[in-house]
Amino acid sequence: MEVDHRIRVSDGDGETTAGQGGVVGVFFARCWLRLRSVLVGLWCWVAGFARKVGRIAREDPRRVAHSLKVGLALTLVSVFYYVTPLFKGFGVSTLWAVLTVVVVMEYTVGGTLSKGLNRAFATLVAGFIAVGAHQVANRCGAQGEPILLAIFVFLLASAATFSRFIPEIKARYDYGVTIFILTFSLVAVSSYRVEELIQLAHQRFSTIVIGVLTCLCTTIFVFPVWAGEDLHKLTAGNLDKLAQFLQGIGI
Template sequence: MDTAAGTNEKVGFNSWCPFLISDSIQKLKELAQKIRKIGKDDPRRVLHSLKVGLALTLVSIFYYVNPLFHAIGTSTIWAVLTVVVVMQYTVGGTLSKGLNRAFATLLAGALGLGAHHLAAVAGDKGEPILLGVFVFMLAAMATFSRFVPEIKARYDYGVTIFILTFSLVAVSSYRAEDLIKLAYQRLSTVAIGVATCLCTSIFVFPVWAGEDLHMLVAANLDKLACFLEGMGVEYFGEKMESGSLEGKSFLQSYKTVLNSKATEDSLANFARWEPGHGRFDFRHPWNQYLKIGAVTRHCACSIEALNAYISTLQQSHQTTADLEFTQKVQAACAEMSKETGKAMVELAASIREMKWSSTAGKHLAMATEAACRVKALVPAENSTLLEVLISATTTSLLTEVVRCTNPIIAEVEELSRLVEFKRP
């Protein structure tokens, strides 16, 4: 009996062990493919990983070389920790965290020393009470300041480090024998870590948040243009009889634009910290990119409504009674869609190349003219009410897309004025 049971367990193990091994190998292959795709999509991610390793290696020298280690002591480990938390993907992100950490440490260290000297006046019994009061008041006020939107957006990390450093210096001052040395070591190691991060981030294959924001805003306009031009050809244009739009890639192109606000806000925040680089001055109008992004997303919402309605029509398979009226509406809609798409392409090119072109306005004028023509169309007597309603709804949704392109042109033109784009 025992022998049989042992044999069954062995057989069961032997049966699923190969499956487990093959499944693990398959998952490792999928992981390797995913890692390869991430690196291939943006090689800068690989370079950033190497830069973090380089920064940690450089700052570790202060721990390995005896003269440097004796100058700072065991507090050198704070420099390593600073590199880990400060090093960011973009130069602006690294500057934001690095300067926040450095100035917060300096200010908190100075206030911590001041709190210690004030509390020492109260004597041995009163000192811990005063230190507790100081920690409570400053921690409470600093924490409340994090709810202020402007501070939350740009200095939230600095406020957190301020609370941490002040509490560390103020509380440890009650037991520490040489508080000034403690504060000096803390500030020195943070400065070393921040300086290492900044040098590595700026001088070794820098990734600029401002440039990424610039290209993102232009790419979003290209995505809207891809949808509109595709719709003008595949649905309203010559290929309208070829069948369903299901599976067409251009139908999904605009959707990432709808969720781009968080990325744009983050890049704009980091871009404000960056020094002048390439085509971008230190005081470059990054807020204008956010305005362009906002009106672009508004247009993407109108496109989403149009796409949803057309998808519904594709599923219903409506028949056409008044073919001539329908063809005229389709032709006008095709022109509206394609001309608006061309305007988007011109705007994206203007932003990308920093060269203003009035062609976008001409394309939009042609789209607006087509919208006026379609309003003047009169259906024949044999047209059904449903057919007229479908045409009216489609043209109305498309006209709204044309209309919301005007603010985009206005905002891009304002950017061209602020940045002084090249004029033809």
């Protein structure tokens, strides 16, 4: 039995016959309509997102300045990796300066200074303790060294983590304790395979100091943002609102 694959469509004058070409045309028309709706929706989303970004930038232009400062600081510390003499002096540890800029750079000068001091001091203390732990574990022989290092890492990491639950430490030194755990664990564990441990610790601490100093110089000398200024503006604004409220109720 032969099957008729044609479709009959009414065009107003009567019934006409459309073949396979008509089906393909309808299919492509529907695909175009769907694609056009997707493109229109995407354009509306992009336009809305652009308006939102513009509004945020207009509300506080210092946000744009802060973004540029972070890019500037990262560019400056990357020079230590690109310049061959500087790279030979610090080695692969130069990347720690880049990491330091990313995690230390804050919106305000005070925030950057606080995180920078926390990171530098925690790195210094953790490095000293890790080198000492390596010297003690090294005296136990090749078999006892990894066991003793694992015990040191377990004890210090557990004690430092528990100290983060103390309100006074959590409020002011939480970031420093986190860096202490990270640095001690990295140095202590790597000391089992690395021969020049003192040199490695020195390079990492030096690059971290370079990253902190780069952040401080950038955030202080390039459009600085002081937390005290924002606090003063917020207090003044609240006082104005309170005065308007009291004036409105007739007091």
